[in-house]
Amino acid sequence: MLSLRHLSKSYVPGKPVLQDIDLDIDGRGITAIIGPSGTGKSTLIRCINRLVEPTKGEILFDGTDLAQLSGEGMRRARREIGMVFQEYNLVERLTVMENLLCGRLGYVGAWRAWRRKFPAVDIRRAFELLDVVGLAGFAHRRADALSGGQRQRVGIARAVMQEPKLLLADEPTSSLDPKTSVEIMELLAGVARAREIPVLINMHAVELGKRFADRIIGMAGGRVVFDGPPGALSDAVLKQIYGGENWLHD
Amino acid sequence: MTSVPAAGDPFARSWWPRVGLLALAVYVVYACAQMDISAERVETGLENAGHFFGRLFPPNFARWELLLKGLGESLQIAVLASTLGIALALPLGLMAARNLMPAWVSWPARAVVVVARSLHPVIVAILFVKAVGFGALAGVLALMVASVGFIGKLFTEAIEEISLKQVEAVRATGAPFFSMLAYGVLPQVFSRFIGFATYQLDSNLRNSTMVGIVGAGGIGGTLFAAFQRFDYDFVCAILIAIISLIMLGELFATGVRAIFIGNATLADLFRRGAVQRRDRLVEDE
Numbered sequence: 001m002l003s004l005r006h007l008s009k010s011y012v013p014g015k016p017v018l019q020d021i022d023l024d025i026d027g028r029g030i031t032a033i034i035g036p037s038g039t040g041k042s043t044l045i046r047c048i049n050r051l052v053e054p055t056k057g058e059i060l061f062d063g064t065d066l067a068q069l070s071g072e073g074m075r076r077a078r079r080e081i082g083m084v085f086q087e088y089n090l091v092e093r094l095t096v097m098e099n100l101l102c103g104r105l106g107y108v109g110a111w112r113a114w115r116r117k118f119p120a121v122d123i124r125r126a127f128e129l130l131d132v133v134g135l136a137g138f139a140h141r142r143a144d145a146l147s148g149g150q151r152q153r154v155g156i157a158r159a160v161m162q163e164p165k166l167l168l169a170d171e172p173t174s175s176l177d178p179k180t181s182v183e184i185m186e187l188l189a190g191v192a193r194a195r196e197i198p199v200l201i202n203m204h205a206v207e208l209g210k211r212f213a214d215r216i217i218g219m220a221g222g223r224v225v226f227d228g229p230p231g232a233l234s235d236a237v238l239k240q241i242y243g244g245e246n247w248l249h250d
Numbered sequence: 251m252t253s254v255p256a257a258g259d260p261f262a263r264s265w266w267p268r269v270g271l272l273a274l275a276v277y278v279v280y281a282c283a284q285m286d287i288s289a290e291r292v293e294t295g296l297e298n299a300g301h302f303f304g305r306l307f308p309p310n311f312a313r314w315e316l317l318l319k320g321l322g323e324s325l326q327i328a329v330l331a332s333t334l335g336i337a338l339a340l341p342l343g344l345m346a347a348r349n350l351m352p353a354w355v356s357w358p359a360r361a362v363v364v365v366a367r368s369l370h371p372v373i374v375a376i377l378f379v380k381a382v383g384f385g386a387l388a389g390v391l392a393l394m395v396a397s398v399g400f401i402g403k404l405f406t407e408a409i410e411e412i413s414l415k416q417v418e419a420v421r422a423t424g425a426p427f428f429s430m431l432a433y434g435v436l437p438q439v440f441s442r443f444i445g446f447a448t449y450q451l452d453s454n455l456r457n458s459t460m461v462g463i464v465g466a467g468g469i470g471g472t473l474f475a476a477f478q479r480f481d482y483d484f485v486c487a488i489l490i491a492i493i494s495l496i497m498l499g500e501l502f503a504t505g506v507r508a509i510f511i512g513n514a515t516l517a518d519l520f521r522r523g524a525v526q527r528r529d530r531l532v533e534d535e
Contacts, residue, residue, distance in 0.1 A: 079423060106424025
């Protein structure tokens with residue numbers, strides 16, 4: 001499905017943020033990437049849909065190397081990869097419905113999009129999805145009138161509107177309270193199950209990752225240092241990922 | 251008890267602002283003396299002013315047809331110049347935005363906007379009168395140039411200040427460039443754009459009453475002729491008419507802004523005290 005081969009990224013030459021990452025994401029279920037701040041988790045996620053340009057390496061998605069794509073080819077690849085952001089990144093002055101339909105912009109021509117002429121099937125699906133994420137009746141609210149949890153629900157719905165084959169989430173719960181975080185994770189897990197797609201999430205909350213993920217990838221210093229099921233995430237591994245040990249127990 | 255360090259002056263004082271103020275005061279006195287602005291000069295000026303204002307009143311609306319024709323032409327110049335100028339300024343302003351466009355697009359666009367801004371509308375109007383001849387066409391062209399300069403610059407600045415996070419999210423959906431503009435960029439600048447556009451219409455309305463003085467059409471020509479013939483009562487009528495036109499324009503602009511920016515309805519505008527910006531509900535954690 002998705003294979004990263006020797007993926008590296010340096011924002012400043014000689015100071016790599018990602019070093020030689022090899023990863024295979026298959027099938028479905030949640031893969032959580034954990035690791036300390038500044039270790040390149042966000043960069044890794046953003047390299048996959050090329051919001052960040054990788055310095056070298058391959059990003060094989062359904063057999064195509066995304067790193068080689070540009071223009072139309074890249075847009076076609078991007079529309080099959082949904083993305084959820086830490087700060088939701090909704091278009092604040094558009095309505096909830098318009099934000100959801102943004103997920104269809106890769107499929108609908110620019111001229112139709114300008115005139116807000118989306119296919120009826122897209123609009124029907126958008127209303128269904130609003131129901132799924134618990135925002136029925138919010139279609140005409142402006143995004144800037146929503147709370148954080150509500151915004152992230154819209155963010156997820158927008159990504160699902162793309163009918164993605166892969167869902168990326170860049171710290172989707174870091175700006176939310178613990179209860180809302182769990183609800184958002186449940187929603188993401190539901191998407192992974194219902195659509196049978198892999199969901200790749202990078203996150204800070206280790207406990208949340210253990211609770212929801214089927215697979216955990218630990219990163220430190222721009223490299224993958226752990227890759228296994230949540231059960232295998234021992235204190236020794238956490239020490240290796242985050243360094244130190246005083247934070248682990250009281 | 252621990253010893254407290256001796257209290258110093260809590261404010262950093264500088265003598266330079268005082269020196270600067272003193273220098274300014276000296277220069278003002280010097281400039282008055284230099285230009286022969288004395289008490290006697292002001293006195294004779296006031297005498298003359300009293301005489302002039304006496305002749306302004308009562309205003310004479312006998313030639314109201316001429317007045318209306320001039321006003322109508324000014325209004326047309328303003329509306330045409332605003333519409334065409336803004337229509338030209340939008341793509342230019344977008345092309346000049348450095349956060350969306352490569353340098354080889356943005357620099358030429360910026361250059362055009364800077365040139366359009368650099369000359370005062372009166373000078374541009376004179377140029378167009380010489381180029382295309384007397385009449386409203388020259389006025390429309392002159393104010394179009396002014397609109398391109400003003401709206402182009404402000405629109406560029408507004409686009410350069412948008413949140414790129416919202417744009418990034420739209421880009422991540424695989425949206426083509428023009429869809430990205432429509433959904434990621436324009437919603438962020440729309441309300442500011444309405445602000446500039448109404449301000450520009452207002453400003454063009456005022457300027458359209460002036461370009462006539464150099465022969466570029468509108469009420470300004472009538473006003474200038476009245477001045478030259480010492481028809482001060484007609485001058486007064488024209489000035490009153492211009493002030494009313496500008497005030498109407500102001501009301502119109504306020505209404506447009508209230509509807510597009512403040513989310514008022516048309517009915518709200520006619521209700522007393524209803525036109526105020528509704529506070530946005532923003533709930534942040």
